[in-house]
Amino acid sequence: MSTSISIVEYDEISSQIDTVKETANFLPDVSTDEGYQKSKRVSLDIGKLLTALEKTRKEQKAHFIEGGRQVDIQAKSIVAKLEEIQIPHKEAYKELDNLKKQREEDRKSNIRDKTDIINIIENLNKDSDFDFEEFTTGAKQAVEDALKTLNKMQSRKEKEENDAEDAKEQAAKEAEEVAKRESNKKHIGKIRREAKDCLIACGLSEEIAKEVVLAIHKGNIKNVQIKY
DSSP states (O other), X not given: OOOOOOOGGGHHHHTTHHHHHHHTOOOOOTTSHHHHHHHHHHHHHHHHHHHHHHHHHHHHHHHHHHHHHHHHHHHHHHHHHHHHHXXXXXXXXXXXXXXXXXXXXXXXXXXXXXXXXXXXXHHHHHHHTSOGGGSOHHHHXXXXXXXXXXXXXXXXXXXXXXXXXXHHHXXXXXXXXXXXXXHHHHHHHHHHHHHHHHHHHTTOOHHHHHHHHHHHHHTOSTTOOOOO
C-alpha cells in the first residue's frame, strides 16, 4: 500500500503555476517581433521553473535513496547476525536428514537384493525336490554348492548392512559433537568480546584488554573468572 507524501519544497514552484498560466493565456502572432519575443519570454520563464523543479526533485529524491540504502544495509547486518546463529544448526540437522535419506535408499536397495537372493534360493530349493537320479553326482553337488554360496552371500550382506548402519550412527554422533563444539566456540568468543569491550570502555587499549581477558580465561588472575 503506497502512502502519499507531500513535498513542501515543491510548494513555491506550484504556487507560480496560476500566475504563469494567466500571463501565458494567449498565443501571439510570432511572425511579428513583439509576438515572437512574448512567446519566447513565456517559454524561458517556464523553463526556469522546470529547471528549479528538477533540481528540487533530485535533492528530495537523494534523501529517500539514502534512506532506502540505509534500510538495506541495516537489514543485511541483521541477516548476517541471525544466519551466524542459524547456519550451524541448519547444517547439523540437514546432515542428519541426508544420512536418514541415504539410509532409507540403502534399505530399499538391500530389500531388493535380499528379495533377489531369496527368490533364487527358493527356486533352487524347489528344484532340489525333484528326483535327482537323472542328474549326475556333479550336478547335484553344483546345486548344493550354489545354495551354500547364496546363503553365505545373504549372511555377508546382513553383516555389511549392520556394519554400515553402525558407521552411519557413529558419523551422525560425530557430526552432532562437531556442531556442539563449534557452537560452544562461538559462545565463548562472544563472551570474550563482550568482556574485552567492557575493559576498553573502562579506558584500556584494545591490545591490553585482549591480554587481560586471555589471562582471566587461563586463570592467571586470582579471584577473577569469566562466566561462560
